[in-house]
Amino acid sequence: xxxxxxxxxxxxxxxxxxxxxxxxxxxxxxxxxxxxxxxxxxxxxxxxxxxxxxxxxxxxxxxxxxxxxxxxxxxxxxxxxxxxxxxxxxxxxxxxxxxxxxxxxxxxxxxxxxxxxxxxxxxxxxxxxxxxxxxxxxxxxxxxxxxxxxxxxxxxxxxxxxxxxxxxxxxxxxxxxxxxxxxxxxxxxxxxxxxxxxxxxxxxxxxxxxxxxxxxxxxxxxxxxxxxxxxxxxxxxxxxxxxxxxxxxxxxxxxxxxxxxxxxxxxxxxxxxxxxxxxxxxxxxxxxxxxxxxxxxxxxxxxxxxxxxxxxxxxxxxxxxxxxxxxxxxxxxxxxxxxxxx
Amino acid sequence: xxxxxxxxxxxxxxxxxxxxxxxxxxxxxxxxxxxxxxxxxxxxxxxxxxxxxxxxxxxxxxxxxxxxxxxxxxxxxxxxxxxxxxxxxxxxxxxxxxxxxxxxxxxxxxxxxxxxxxxxxxxxxxxxxxxxxxxxxxxxxxxxxxxxxxxxxxxxxxxxxxxxxxxxxxxxxxxxxxxxxxxxxxxxxxxxxxxxxxxxxxxxxxxxxxxxxxxxxxxxxxxxxxxxxxxxxxxxxxxxxxxxxxxxxxxxxxxxxxxxxxxxxxxxxxxxxxxxxxxxxxxxxxxxxxxxxxxxxxxxxxxxxxxxxxxxxxxxxxxxxxxxxxxxxxxxxxxxxxxxxxxxxxxxxxxxxxxxxxxxxxxxxxxxxxxxxxxxxxxxxxxxxxxxxxxxxxxxxxxxxxxxxxxxxxxxxxxxxxxxxxxxxxxxxxxxxxxxxxxxxxxxxxxxxxxxxxxxxxxxxxxxxxxxxxxxxxxxxxxxxxxxxxxxxxxxxxxxxxxxxxxxxxxxxxxxxxxxxxx
Numbered sequence: 001x002x003x004x005x006x007x008x009x010x011x012x013x014x015x016x017x018x019x020x021x022x023x024x025x026x027x028x029x030x031x032x033x034x035x036x037x038x039x040x041x042x043x044x045x046x047x048x049x050x051x052x053x054x055x056x057x058x059x060x061x062x063x064x065x066x067x068x069x070x071x072x073x074x075x076x077x078x079x080x081x082x083x084x085x086x087x088x089x090x091x092x093x094x095x096x097x098x099x100x101x102x103x104x105x106x107x108x109x110x111x112x113x114x115x116x117x118x119x120x121x122x123x124x125x126x127x128x129x130x131x132x133x134x135x136x137x138x139x140x141x142x143x144x145x146x147x148x149x150x151x152x153x154x155x156x157x158x159x160x161x162x163x164x165x166x167x168x169x170x171x172x173x174x175x176x177x178x179x180x181x182x183x184x185x186x187x188x189x190x191x192x193x194x195x196x197x198x199x200x201x202x203x204x205x206x207x208x209x210x211x212x213x214x215x216x217x218x219x220x221x222x223x224x225x226x227x228x229x230x231x232x233x234x235x236x237x238x239x240x241x242x243x244x245x246x247x248x249x250x251x252x253x254x255x256x257x258x259x260x261x262x263x264x265x266x267x268x269x270x271x272x273x274x275x276x277x278x279x280x281x282x283x284x285x286x287x288x289x290x291x292x293x294x295x296x297x298x299x300x301x302x303x304x305x306x307x308x309x310x311x312x313x314x315x316x317x318x319x320x321x322x323x324x325x326x327x328x329x330x331x332x333x334x335x336x337x338x339x340x341x342x
Numbered sequence: 343x344x345x346x347x348x349x350x351x352x353x354x355x356x357x358x359x360x361x362x363x364x365x366x367x368x369x370x371x372x373x374x375x376x377x378x379x380x381x382x383x384x385x386x387x388x389x390x391x392x393x394x395x396x397x398x399x400x401x402x403x404x405x406x407x408x409x410x411x412x413x414x415x416x417x418x419x420x421x422x423x424x425x426x427x428x429x430x431x432x433x434x435x436x437x438x439x440x441x442x443x444x445x446x447x448x449x450x451x452x453x454x455x456x457x458x459x460x461x462x463x464x465x466x467x468x469x470x471x472x473x474x475x476x477x478x479x480x481x482x483x484x485x486x487x488x489x490x491x492x493x494x495x496x497x498x499x500x501x502x503x504x505x506x507x508x509x510x511x512x513x514x515x516x517x518x519x520x521x522x523x524x525x526x527x528x529x530x531x532x533x534x535x536x537x538x539x540x541x542x543x544x545x546x547x548x549x550x551x552x553x554x555x556x557x558x559x560x561x562x563x564x565x566x567x568x569x570x571x572x573x574x575x576x577x578x579x580x581x582x583x584x585x586x587x588x589x590x591x592x593x594x595x596x597x598x599x600x601x602x603x604x605x606x607x608x609x610x611x612x613x614x615x616x617x618x619x620x621x622x623x624x625x626x627x628x629x630x631x632x633x634x635x636x637x638x639x640x641x642x643x644x645x646x647x648x649x650x651x652x653x654x655x656x657x658x659x660x661x662x663x664x665x666x667x668x669x670x671x672x673x674x675x676x677x678x679x680x681x682x683x684x685x686x687x688x689x690x691x692x693x694x695x696x697x698x699x700x701x702x703x704x705x706x707x708x709x710x711x712x713x714x715x716x717x718x719x720x721x722x723x724x725x726x727x728x729x730x731x732x733x734x735x736x737x738x739x740x741x742x743x744x745x746x747x748x749x750x751x752x753x754x755x756x757x758x759x760x761x762x763x764x765x766x767x768x769x770x771x772x773x774x775x776x777x778x779x780x781x782x783x784x785x786x787x788x789x790x791x792x793x794x795x796x797x798x799x800x801x802x803x804x805x806x807x808x809x810x811x812x813x814x815x816x817x818x819x820x821x822x823x824x825x826x827x828x829x830x831x832x833x834x835x836x837x838x839x840x841x842x843x844x845x846x847x848x849x850x851x852x853x854x855x856x857x858x859x860x861x
Contacts, residue, residue, distance in 0.1 A: 202732055203724045209712070210721055216707035220666060221776060222693035222725035281712045 027275030028287050030326055035294045042301045049304055056182060062270075062296035063184035064243050064250070069270040069288040070195045071239030075232055076271055077199070079212040079280030080128060080135040082236045084120065084142035086264045089244040091150035092116040093254040097161055098154035106167045113241055120146060121237030125230030147259045160253045174249015184246045191242065196285040208232065212280030269316065270295055273323045294319070361424060363388050363548050364409065364440075364517055369418030371404050378404040379572045382418070386517065391539060391549045393563035393580070395556065397592055397821065401572040402552050406519050409550070410442040411435030441515035443506050443523060449494045455481075456490035459509045480508055484538070500531040507538065518542065519550040524558060536562055554651050554860060556588050568592055593823060593852040618642030619680070621815045622697075622784055624659065627675030629667070632658050634839035635675070640784065645806060645816045647830030648841075649823060649855050655839035656819045657702060660786040664699035665692045679784075694727045696783035700774055702792060702819070708773040711762045715752065715772050716743035718761055722776035729780070746775035751801055767798030774805065784815045791825060803829050823852045835859050 025033070043050035068085055075082045096113035100106060120142060127138040164171045176183050199205035207228055210218045219225055248254050272278065273294060274287030298319070302312050362385040369382040379401040386392050394402050407413045408420070411429030420427045422438055429435045432442075449458045456477035460468070470491075477490035486504045494502060503523060510518050520539075524532045539549060539562055553559050559566060559580075566583050568575040568591040575591045622640040627633055633655040640646050650656045661667045663677055665686025676683050679695060686692040689699070701708045709718050720739040723729035747757060750771040753764070761772055770790070777785070787806060791799045806829050810816050820826050826833055833850045835843040835858040843858035 201734055203730060203734060204732070206717070206721060206724065206734060210710050213710040213712045214707060217701075217710060220664075220689050220699065220701060220707055221722055222690045222780065223721075224688065224690050226688075281710070 027323065027326065028283070028290050031274055031294050031323060032290045035290060035297055038294070038297050038301070042297065042304075046301060046304050049301065054300065054304075056185070058296050058300040059185050059188075060182040060250075061300065062292040063182075063188040064246050065266060065270060065295070066188045066288060066292040067191050067239055067243040067246065068267045069292060070191055070285065071236040071243075072267050072271045073276050073283065073285065073288045074195065074199070074208065074239075075135075075236050076268075076276050076278060077212045077280060077283060078208045078229070078232050079215060079278075080229070080232065081139065081268075081278075082124065082233065083136065083139040083264055084124065084146060085139075085236055085240045085267060087143040087146040087150075087259045088117055088120050088237050088240040089247065090254055090256050090259050091146040092120075092241055093244040093248055094150045094154040094156075094159045094256055097159040097248065097254055098156075100162055100167070101159075106162070106170050110170065110245075113244065114238075117237040117241040118234055121234035122230060124237070125233035128233065129226040129229035143259065143264075147256065151256055154256075157257055158253050158255050161248045164252075170245075171249040171252070174246040174251070176249075184250060187242070187246055191239070192285050192289055199284060204228070204231070209281050212282075214281070266295070266316075269320055273320060362386055362421075363423060365419070365421045365424075366405075366409070366415075367419040367421075369405070369408065369415045369420065371408060371413065372416045377572050379408075379569075382569075382572075382574050384567060384574070384577075386548045386550060388516070388548050389543055389546045390565065391543055391551055391563045393551045393553065393559035393566045394569065395553070395559055395566060395588060395592060396569035397823070400569040400592075402569055403521070404572075405569070406442065406521065406550065406552065409435070409517075410440055410519060412442075436513060436515075439514055439516035440519070441510040441513055441517070442519040442521065443503070443510060444521055449502055449505060449509075451495035452493060454491050454493050455488050455497065455505045455508075458494055458505055459490075459512050461509065463513070477508075480512060484508055484511065484541070500535070503535070504538075507542075511542075515547065517548045517550070519552070521552045522554065523551070524553060524555065532558070556585055556860060560585065560588070589853055589856050593856050617644055618813060618815075621680055622663070623676075623678040623681075624663065625676045625678070627659060627662060627677065628673040628839075629655075629658060629662060629671050630673065632839055633662065636836070636839060636841055638834055638841050638844075640815045640817055642783070642815050643810055643813050644831040645810045645818060645829050647826035647833045648817060648819045648836055649821070649826045649833060650836030650859050651821065653838075654836040654859070656836045657788055659836075660699055660788055660817065660819060663692070664697055664786060665689050666699060690725070693725065693780055693782070696781075697786070698777040698780055698782040698784070699786040700777050700788060700790065702788035704769055704773045704793075709761050709769060709776070711760065714760060715747070715757045715764070716740065718772050719743045719746050719775045719779055722779040726780045742779060746779060750775050750805060765798075766793045767802075770794050770798070770802065774802070778809075782814065785809055785817070787816065787818045787820075789820055789822075790818060791820075791822065799825075823855055826855070827852065 048054055068089070071085055072082060092113040095116060096109040099109045099112055104112070124135075124139055124142055127133050127142075128135045161167065161171060164175060173183050173187055178186055199208065207218070207223050210221070210223060211225060211228060215225065244254065270291035271283075271288055272291075274283060274289070274291030276283030276287045295316070298315065299312065302315075364384075364386040366382060366384040369384070370380050371378045382401070382405060384405065394405070396402050404413070408415050411427075411432045411434050414429075422440070427435075427438065429438070450461065453461070454474075456470075456473045459477050459480065460473060474490045481488050481490060481504075484504070484507070486501075486508060488497065488501050488504060494505060497505065507518070524535060536558075539551070542549060551559065551563055560583060563580045565577060566580050566588070567577040568588065570592060619642045620639050621642050624639070625637050626635045627637070628635055632653075636655060636659050638646075648656045648659075658667065662672060663686075666689050677685060679697070684695065686695070686697075692699075710721065713721070716739055719742055720734075723738075723742055724731070724734075743757065746752070752771045752775070753768050761769060764772070770793075774787075774790070790802050790806065794802065803825070806816055806818060810831070818826065818829060827847075827850060830850075831847050833845040833847065833855060834841050835845075835855055837859055843855075845854065
């Protein structure tokens with residue numbers, strides 16, 4: 001089809017995409033391609049992989065990671081990072097669930113979680129924007145503080161949510177199905193679409209890209225960077241809250257242990273894998289989606305193949321390295337253009 | 343270490359040593375199609391101080407970088423001791439005894455003087471005591487009174503420079519390049535520094551001396567080479583030079599360019615130019631050591647040129663007015679916009695009030711490299727109070743971009759290209775458009791034609807004039823005198839943080855401006 005389109009001289013969007021792909025594929029496109037190849041390979045080789053129930057399970061398993069990844073993606077595009085994202089998720093909901101156990105109405109407990117998330121987001125943002133401390137350290141420290149404070153308030157590794165019958169709405173997002181599709185998938189999809197529209201269609205989204213591209217140029221152009229930074233950290237915190245809502249619906253509890261684990265690095269992995277560069281200003285929602293798709297596909301296949309977690313970790317690391325090396329190789333820094341005007 | 347110092351000192355006169363230690367023949371360096379230096383012949387003899395003078399951008403730094411091995415010449419020969427030099431990196435030049443002492447010292451502040459002297463030549467294990475004794479001997483032999491165990495961060499600028507020179511001597515440097523060595527020294531320190539240079543010369547070290555201060559060059563050097571626009575103007579014995587001759591060599595340009603300047607002025611100055619309202623007043627603004635009691639005013643409908651050397655506080659005052667510098671750095675003074683005192687904390691406030699600043703370094707902070715031309719221009723509009731809207735409008739973006747692409751003659755073919763792929767001239771136009779789209783009353787241009795191809799420069803000048811004719815107040819900061827002369831109605835000269843002279847366009851000449859800027 002592409003060939004016929006180009007021979008008639010009318011190059012449709014598909015044809016131009018194809019030529020671009022052949023010439024210089026972006027990292028997103030490479031990761032997407034690898035994912036598709038893996039999907040085909042696993043469908044042929046692994047029994048039960050291509051069953052609809054398994055595929056839905058695959059997507060459901062990456063929904064929470066995906067929602068967290070959308071938040072992390074936003075902040076990384078702006079040249080920041082938020083290492084406290086998982087801690088915000090676990091901390092805010094541990095407190096909320098303990099409050100429910102102590103008899104607080106579900107609605108107010110949920111609002112408590114929102115409030116905690118927003119306060120932490122504002123605190124992170126103010127520290128980065130106004131105190132001008134490096135985001136890496138601010139959010140690392142915030143992660144410790146949240147973990148300590150939440151564990152002190154709710155001293156339990158696992159804080160159980162009420163039974164579905166007692167709080168149906170609280171657990172709906174992680175627990176139920178809509179038209180046969182697990183709700184977490186729908187939440188992830190809607191969040192992704194919303195985030196995409198926010199980043200690509202609003203001026204705030206454009207400001208976030210310009211900040212990540214060149215913060216000093218953005219400042220000189222007249223963008224109010226400080227309020228923007230605070231907004232970004234609040235948005236990340238709210239997405240962490242949303243991810244937590246799905247999480248407790250799926251597992252029926254909140255585990256503080258995930259704060260100490262490597263989960264935050266999985267979040268960064270899916271973000272960076274899809275081509276959101278830590279340099280800032282590059283990539284988008286699609287990067288997070290393909291990053292999640294690749295990781296989800298691999299993990300699902302590993303589970304079917306019953307590969308142990310040590311090997312899984314090795315493969316995760318290798319996949320990340322390959323993606324970054326590919327990116328460097330495809331998009332080398334152009335020394336000559338960098339030097340011009342010297 | 344001692345053997346370095348007691349190395350036999352040959353007789354100092356260049357005449358007695360006919361073989362140059364360093365020779366560059368027909369040296370050229372091309373950056374992006376533009377000659378940074380072109381067909382330069384340069385030689386240097388042992389025991390000689392060779393001064394290198396020229397305006398900013400004349401090619402002094404490029405020449406010295408080539409000598410120090412930091413860049414490679416595009417064409418031409420480069421011999422050291424009569425043999426072709428093959429330097430891949432600065433290290434190789436250093437091994438050959440060529441050492442550059444930079445303006446910004448390249449010492450490690452947290453290390454002691456002794457450690458810095460040995461930096462790069464550390465043995466696997468060094469006793470601090472041995473190191474300090476060695477350094478002490480070296481420093482004493484050079485007549486430097488520095489405790490080798492002092493961390494460099496605790497030393498003043500002059501002493502840091504001494505450490506840097508001691509390091510050069512320690513590295514057995516036979517050729518030392520000084521880049522603006524006296525820029526941050528007090529008069530007493532300069533005298534001491536000159537004694538040191540003479541001492542080095544006596545030891546047979548060949549010295550290249552770059553300085554803006556012409557008197558210093560005349561005082562210390564044996565020969566002087568003048569560069570202008572990347573070309574060699576003259577190399578002569580210092581005894582035959584005078585200040586006036588030097589200035590003339592530095593600024594003397596070909597008739598065509600002067601002509602162009604006059605022509606441009608005649609076009610607008612046939613009638614005496616009409617000043618509008620006084621829109622901006624800067625009174626006694628002071629910021630640290632950089633800006634001292636700077637005062638000037640700007641009127642609507644005029645182009646004010648601010649000439650001056652790098653470090654004269656020109657850029658800083660623009661950034662202060664624009665709110666781009668931290669407010670707590672500013673020690674005092676008032677800025678008035680239409681008679682009302684203002685002080686902007688962030689550029690956004692200045693932009694909302696109608697002041698824009700177009701950066702001197704577009705690569706560093708001028709444009710967004712991941713975005714196409716249209717988006718860059720549209721972002722300028724979106725960041726203003728009136729242009730902001732929540733949802734992006736493709737229509738508005740295209741209209742704005744089309745308007746400015748046409749007005750500034752940005753190559754329309756490249757609108758869908760990322761901005762890094764554009765030529766320097768087109769990039770500059772995009773940066774200009776991004777600010778003009780904000781509908782300013784006062785426009786600061788900082789080096790508006792730096793790194794811009796020759797063909798585009800008159801276009802940018804025409805745009806600057808056009809803004810003034812539209813009634814805007816325009817301030818152009820430039821190191822390039824023909825530019826200042828060509829487009830300004832009034833010329834201010836900044837030196838050491840002050841406005842030291844003001845010329846009407848009719849009475850200004852390059853010589854007069856240059857004299858005021860460096861005197």
